[in-house]
Amino acid sequence: MLLISLTEFLLYICFSVLIGYFILSLVSESKRPTIYIPRKVLYLAAGIIPIASFLPVFSTANILAGDYDFWLVLKNVVFTFEIGKAWLFITLVSIILICVLLAKNFNSKTHLITWALVLTLLMLFGYTRSSHAATITEWQGFLFHSLHFLAVTIWIGVLFVVSWFSKNRNYWPAFLKWFTPVAIICLATTIIAGYFTMVIDINSYDDPNATVLQEYQNGLIVNYGQALLLKHIFIISLVLFAFINGILFRKNNNQASFNPLKWARAESAYALIVFGLTAFMGQSWPPHQIYMLLRTEGPSPLFKTIYDGEIVDVIQNANSSDIFNVTVSFGMESYLLLGLGLLFMVLTVFAAVKRNSVFLSTFSAFFMVLSMYVGIMLGIQ
The missing domain is CATH 1.20.120 (Four Helix Bundle (Hemerythrin (Met), subunit A))
Structure with missing residues (x-):
């Protein structure tokens, strides 16, 4: 796989x-x-x-x-x-x-x-x-x-071709003038079409009446759902860098000391992570039948590492006709970690605008993803 x-x-x-x-x-x-x-x-x-x-x-x-x-x-x-x-x-x-x-x-x-x-x-x-x-x-x-x-x-x-195969930064403001609206349209299309694709991929055969949110939560037990959650959080980082590059840095493009290519490369690096997670999802079993999937493939190793409850054993030992729903209820630890994720998000923007530090922004964005992911996972019941 x-x-x-x-x-x-x-x-x-x-x-x-x-x-x-x-x-x-x-x-x-x-x-x-x-x-x-x-x-x-x-x-x-x-x-x-x-x-x-x-x-x-x-x-x-x-x-x-x-x-x-x-x-x-x-x-x-x-x-x-x-x-x-x-x-x-x-x-x-x-x-x-x-x-x-x-x-x-x-x-x-x-x-x-x-x-x-x-x-x-x-x-x-x-x-x-x-x-x-x-x-x-x-x-x-x-x-x-x-x-x-x-x-x-x-x-x-x-983005990838411009950031890695450009010979210079010539006409960068003219490039952003047309690429920024194109990127916004592509992002909107990605979100809308991605939602409907996800609805098809995670559709529950066990419970036809389950909501999309419930199907999403149930999928967190298996590899597909884990990759889907990480992909969505990494997309937040990707959009954050797109906002920095396309909006916040517009006034910096005329400065001789400013190099937009290194920031575009940071954005493309997060895009590659999203590609990697998408590729992994493409070869993982979709969570159509959680009961059968847990019996044959077992839970996600990443899920088992973080979650210490009994829901996996309960589902694996139940009858195939039973319906089990994973719930997410945030406690103090989850709220603190999600708040920490927001702080890292602010630090990502601050490091970009005030410090012009690619390393610090990339570092902060990664810990934003980590904090949000763990905060959500700790809320699983």
Whole structure:
């Protein structure tokens, strides 16, 4: 599972690099810093996507094979399963994309860059078509997951390419002028589409009447729910750095001593953490049936480390028809830790605006995440 999560993490990075680079290449040079990505990086990203998306196909075939011929089962998965057909589509489009990238003077031809962006988007839609949310609904899961993933890759892709592949900080104010509203739109789309995707992914089969909040709380016992909680808290840090970079630092951009790239890199680092948690969730069992999941997979090791109650034993020893609900009730310890998290949030902004310290802001943001996470976990009953 960890190996597949790692490959999915690489897949997210590859999509972000390609989409971010192609969008920036279509923007006027007077509205962005000078970008340089070696062509081999683009080839590598385009080639890794079908390779990374094949490992889940291989894993599915390996699970289903049992005593049957593995290659026969693999062939069946590739040509009849949604995940296999999606991989075939992604591989075909990837080959075409690499051919476009090989064209002479690719970087100077707008129509080729546009075609490369369209091909990358087709691969992205091919990937989301085989997602968990897409396979258990008629069209809602595909739509919401596609919008969610597309918004994230546009926002983070442009940020990642600018922060790590810029040759200078030229035209940074002009860049922020168009990128800040784009990032805000992407963030809003990410939140809305992400919510509806989450509703599909954590939908309880044990209790059809459970609320989304209750399903979220129940999921905290297993790996998927733990990763989801950490992802949401890390997104707060990501948005915090986006606010610092896009709003608070606007007046600093004309100062010769100010380097916006190091702050953009700090923001992109938190984005990579969110990608990592998302990749881990993609390979974890969604909490549709907590009772069965706890009996077969057991609780999350991270949950067991912090929680010292009896709810896991109670659920594992109960009848499958029983309904159990996890509750969250904050006590003094939780409130103190959540308050400490808010203090670290303030310190993150203070260190950025008053001290211009990337290290202190990054350090404070991390402890904000840690304080909030532990504060929430201590409230589980």
